[in-house]
Amino acid sequence: MKLPDEPLGPLKRKDGDPTFDEPWQAQALAMADTLVVTGKISAAAWAETLGAELRKAADTGAPDDTETYYRAVLAALERLLNQSGAAExxxxxxxxxxxxxxxxxxxxxxxxxxxxxxxx
Amino acid sequence: MTEYNADKIGEIHRHLHSELPSEPALRVKALESVLVEKELFTSADIDKWVDAYTEKVGPINGGKVVARAWVDAAFKARLLADGTKAFDELGFKSRVDSDLKTVENTASVQNLVVCTLCSCYPLHLLGMSPTWYKSNEYRARAVRDPRGVLREFGVEIDDDVEVRVWDSTSERRFLVLPQRPPGTETWPEDKLARLVTRNAMIGTQRDLTPESL
Structure with missing residues (x-):
């Protein structure tokens, strides 16, 4: 069992972090999730594109944090909408x-x- | 005098125009207004989503599923056999066309859920995913070194306990069914539901603590 004064690992330390740092992050995810749930974007295409944007961010040395994650969400959303012609x-x-x-x-x-x- | 001037300039500037949002915030505004015009959704849809997922939906829905499984053996059997149908019984219909599988912890098994590709997660049952779930570090290490990850969460897994890692995809998501803690035999179902934490249903917490309620 863990003692209360034992230092927490880096992942556990993030445990209490707010899920969104800024309103645009929630709005970006809200748009993406709404489009997936209503079938305007397929769940598979979303996972694949978001995965690719996250990989790209990691490969270019972006910090492993909330801002980077939601920038990837926004980039993935823009990319899919541009590809389908829904919003160029x-x-x-x-x-x-x-x-x-x-x-x-x-x-x-x-x-x-x-x-x-x-x-x- | 310099200070006065700086203040004065700042004041003039503030009066001249509204504070410009950050670059991603501007692009989000652009996207939202264009997509609303194209009738892909309404502004109200987005506001409702943000309101629900930042304030209302938490892990309680998942907790209700777990509590029912603890008190109703027949439900538990259905849940483990075909999660999607069992969730429908409790009114938690899957929002996307993806399968939701429940994996059971036992004295000899600890389950751990990750999405190595991106961040697939049962939002409607657990609410927003924690920041660490979306981090590269967790996504990379959960598969490679699950015991090390669990140790970081303060969970020591004995050598004779098997750790099973489940990789979520857009087609299949997972919910961990934690063990019911001793001392909760007389608890009503709604109290049991509140005992179940988000991390326990992802698998980064093994023991639930009745004392926490």
Missing amino acids: KSEIDARRDQWERAYLNTPHGQPVQLSAGEKA
Whole structure:
């Protein structure tokens, strides 16, 4: 049996970590899981693509942490949607830029609307 | 004076525009708004999911399955024979078309679940997976050195106990049925369900402790 003052191993130390560090991580997983559950993405394709993104992250020396995991989730989601044509990368890129403009155009404290990012 | 200027600049900046989200947060916003327009889901679907999995769904659903198996031998037999059907009986229908197999711990067997490819996990029974379950370290070491991994969780497995490692896939997920701890013979099923921890159902905890309730 383990003594209470015995140092915990690295895995056990992570045991109490919050599952999400930031809201976008939960939202990314929510989108992916919803698309799998509703059959828009097959469970097999999801596992394979996420696995490939995780491998890529590990191979490029990304830290083995929550941020890396959810960045892989987001990358896998974008890749599958681009491949199937459901949402092409160019469309997401353009929308990302529009959100960025919307944030920059919206005074602090006011709700940010996508329309605020439309090109003049 | 410098300080004053820095504060002033900061204040002007804050008033000029809203704080820009991080790069992944911007891309998530982009994806969500595009996919909602394409009617792949609604914003409410995503909000509901986040709400459920960050606040409501925990390991209690899995705990209910384990507790039922402890008190009802016929259910346990059905659970071990065909998990998916037994889960349906309790109303925990599999959300995706994947098989859910229950593996039983005994005095001579400890089961340990991993997903070496990515992070396949029975979300609807156990809630969100812990961060270590998704780490490269766990995924790589659970198969290679399961006893070492268990030791890190404070679980010493005697040499005469076999450790079985189950690798989850998109087609098959696993739930560990832990042993019922002594001293809980008179406990009602709902109390037993609360005793069962997430880690026990993944296999990184062997002994459940009645004193914890």
